[in-house]
Amino acid sequence: MPMMPYVSPEQAMKDKADYARKGISRGKSVVAVAYDGGVLFVGENPSTTLRKISEIYDRIAFAAVGKYNEFEQLRVAGIRLADAKGYQYAREDVTGRALANAYAAALGGAFTESFKPFEVELLVAEIAGDGVELYHILYDGSIGDEEGFVAIGGSAEAINERLKEAFRPGMSRDQALQSARQALVGAEDRQIGAERLEVAGLDRHRGRRKFFRMTPAAVASALAPADDEASARADR
């Protein structure tokens, strides 16, 4: 019988974490920013069909970075959980917290038990009353709730630093979009055109389903004032 070399549990966990982090950092980041009407997700995504941001339920949205096939499975599992729960009980009984906990349990279980951890990082947002709840779930199942804004993905730290300066409670949607793009551009240190951005969110003033997607044209026109200002500065 072949003998496996001894690896300490600390080393095994560290190797898995390094592996997951490396996988996640290869992809582009996504940010969530609260604004006066709800929450806005902004991510760089050259594809217009393979989405990173999605509707889960009436007041709940989902965003992910990392390996597409893995977070797509998790996204569908979340929609199933939410729809089945809302059908059995009532629509208001479906909460972002319960969904975030389910994701944390799934990712944590896979991290400790399986050979390969998930190479994903997730965000769950919920419109709750006047506020917004933001849950951030890491590849190992650790979960945290965030206030106002959060970035996930490889350059999350650099983006978060920039968002901390730009974020103002009660910003308009366009201001939130502009500061999110600015933070992404600053952290990546290169220009990101409106057509490369995937923008979606939750708007508390909509009907039962709060989720919306901004079309590329709407994104471009929301970013136009900031772009004009930048080009005017460049001309001077």
Place this chain on the structure above:
Amino acid sequence: MGDPFDLSAPSFSALLRRQVPDAFAGTFSGGGPAAPDHVEGTTIVALAYGDGVVIAGDRRATSGNVISKRDMRKVFEADRWSAVGISGAAGPAMEMAKIFATELEHYEKVEGAPLSLEGKANKLAQMVRVNLPLAMQGLVVVPLFAGYDPRDRVARIYEFDAAGGRYEERRFASTGSGGRDARGSLKARYRPDLDRAAAADTVIEALWDAADEDSATGGPDLVRGIYPLVAVIDADGYTELDDQAVAERVQAVIDGRRGR
């Protein structure tokens, strides 16, 4: 996480059957020999006009010869582009409408795009077919489905029978105990060039005629202010006429028929 080529992956009813069979065992599989006394909903009518489709239902529910509810809702928004009207055993019918609406939303979220209008009608036909064991015991559910296809820009109406048969209607359709009388009324008043307001008037007239002949169909209740529920689906999606607007049209119908 399951078979990637699982055909039932975007289906909500398949998910329920798999994961929470108890949640709807009563709706989808037969039990004892005959159904106990239960509440029945009655007449639904739909009519397609140039830019869309109207669907309307009376508000009465009966149990035998007893009026059990005067303000029942039998027309439901299935999704932004379609509506389902239900007649037959009220309990299973309302459950079917609820599962159907969840089914459409579930598919849209999982797949990232809504079902085609024909896909929706086929799904509803399957749900009626699955209800067959209950129908054999007397809990018959017969929906009427109306929708607008924003891709083709056409409105369509689908009728069903208790066995799950699905029949597309180009002009108008009716179902329920007063359906025959309503159909005669629609047939007499239908014109291919009806506009939205005239289409709404025509279905209100048809419901009046059904209530006139069928004791299980409720007419407008002027004392309590309960009027038929009239919904329109066109390029702007699903909207319901407010009670005030329906009340005015009902009054016009009454005035037109006085002394007849």
